[in-house]
Amino acid sequence: MKNIFLFILLTSAIGTKAQPLGYYNAAYGQSGESLRAALALIIRPHTVLNYGGNVLPNTWESFKTTDVRPDDGKVWDIYSDRPGGTPPYEYDFGQRCGNGSGHENSCYNHEHVWPQSKFNAQLPMRSDLWIVYPTDYYVNGQRSDWPYGEVNSPSKTFMNGSRLGANSTSGAPTGTAFEPIDSFKGDVARSYFYIATCYRNDSSDFEEWEMADKVRLKPWAIQMLLRWHHEDPVSAKEKARNEAAYSIQGNRNPFIDEPQFADCIWAGNCSGLSVVQIPKIPLQISPNPAKDQIQLSWFGNMETDGLDLSVFDLCGRSVWHQRMKGQTQLDLDVSTWPRGLYFLQLKSVKGSSFQRIVLE
Numbered sequence: 471m472k473n474i475f476l477f478i479l480l481t482s483a484i485g486t487k488a489q490p491l492g493y494y495n496a497a498y499g500q501s502g503e504s505l506r507a508a509l510a511l512i513i514r515p516h517t518v519l520n521y522g523g524n525v526l527p528n529t530w531e532s533f534k535t536t537d538v539r540p541d542d543g544k545v546w547d548i549y550s551d552r553p554g555g556t557p558p559y560e561y562d563f564g565q566r567c568g569n570g571s572g573h574e575n576s577c578y579n580h581e582h583v584w585p586q587s588k589f590n591a592q593l594p595m596r597s598d599l600w601i602v603y604p605t606d607y608y609v610n611g612q613r614s615d616w617p618y619g620e621v622n623s624p625s626k627t628f629m630n631g632s633r634l635g636a637n638s639t640s641g642a643p644t645g646t647a648f649e650p651i652d653s654f655k656g657d658v659a660r661s662y663f664y665i666a667t668c669y670r671n672d673s674s675d676f677e678e679w680e681m682a683d684k685v686r687l688k689p690w691a692i693q694m695l696l697r698w699h700h701e702d703p704v705s706a707k708e709k710a711r712n713e714a715a716y717s718i719q720g721n722r723n724p725f726i727d728e729p730q731f732a733d734c735i736w737a738g739n740c741s742g743l744s745v746v747q748i749p750k751i752p753l754q755i756s757p758n759p760a761k762d763q764i765q766l767s768w769f770g771n772m773e774t775d776g777l778d779l780s781v782f783d784l785c786g787r788s789v790w791h792q793r794m795k796g797q798t799q800l801d802l803d804v805s806t807w808p809r810g811l812y813f814l815q816l817k818s819v820k821g822s823s824f825q826r827i828v829l830e
Contacts, residue, residue, distance in 0.1 A: 630651055
C-alpha cells in the first residue's frame, strides 16, 4: 500500500463531543509502526502535570474532572466500581491519602496502570492521566507492580471482583498477575496502547518487564490487550475522560477516539478504517540546506483555519512549535540549533505537510 495522508472519519460518539476536526490528519502511512509513529507526533509533547502536591495543574485536582462519577460526584475508582450495580464503597475527593490501612475502603491514591517502577517514576509519565488513575489504596498496593493478566485460580478476590493470582493468560510468563473486572479491561488496554504510542520515542526511560520490552508490548500482552479492547468496547466513561484529559493535558487517547487504530498497528488489520486523501499544504523552505535562518512560506487561507507549525529532531522530539493565523510566511532563526536533520510538520483542519530541513 502506498504512503498516503490518512484521515480517519469521525465515528459516532456517546455525548456531544468528539476529537477536534483534523486532529488526526497527520496520521499518514500504511499501518503498524508507521501509524504508531505518526500518532506519537500528534500526542507528544503535552502539558506535564505536577504529581500530587498543591501546585496546579496537578493530578489530585485533575481527578475531580477526569474521574468523577456522574451520578453522585464521587471518585470513579476502576478497582472498586461495579458498572450496572452498587459499588461496595465510594470515596469523596477529600479522602485521598499517601498511606492508608491494610484493608479496602480506607482512602484512595494514585494507581499507575503501567507501574512507575518500570520508568523510574520519571515525569512526564508519572503524572500522565492515561497512566495514573485514582484507586483504592489497599487494592492499589496489592496490585503492586504485577502485570495485568487473566487469573483462573485467584489467591485473593477484591470487593468488586478484581482478582490476584497466578497468570493463566496464554503465552504469559509464570508468576502473579492482577485481573480487573471485565467492564474495565478495555479501559486498561486502551491506556496501554496509548502509553506504547505516546512514549514510543522515549523508550530509554523505560525498563523491560513482563508486559513490555521498554515501551514495545510483548506478543502475549498484545494478544490479551487486543482481546480486552474488543470484548470491552469504548464506554461513555472513557469518552468523557478523554475530553477531560484533553482539556488538561492538551492531548488525546487515539484508541478511544478511533478504536480501529489498535488493530491497524498491532494486528495488521486496517480494514475498519475509513480513509480519504487529505490535501497537502503547498510549502516552500528556503534556503534548504540552511545555516542561520530559513524562510517558510505556504499557501491557502489561514485567516480562519489557522496553522500549527512544529519541528522535530530525528528522535521525534519537538524542538519548536508555533501557532500561526493570518500569515503565509515566517522567518525562523536556527542559528543556535545543533547541525543535522529536522522535520517540519504543518497541520490545519484542511490539510497538512511534512518536509525535511537540513542544517549544515
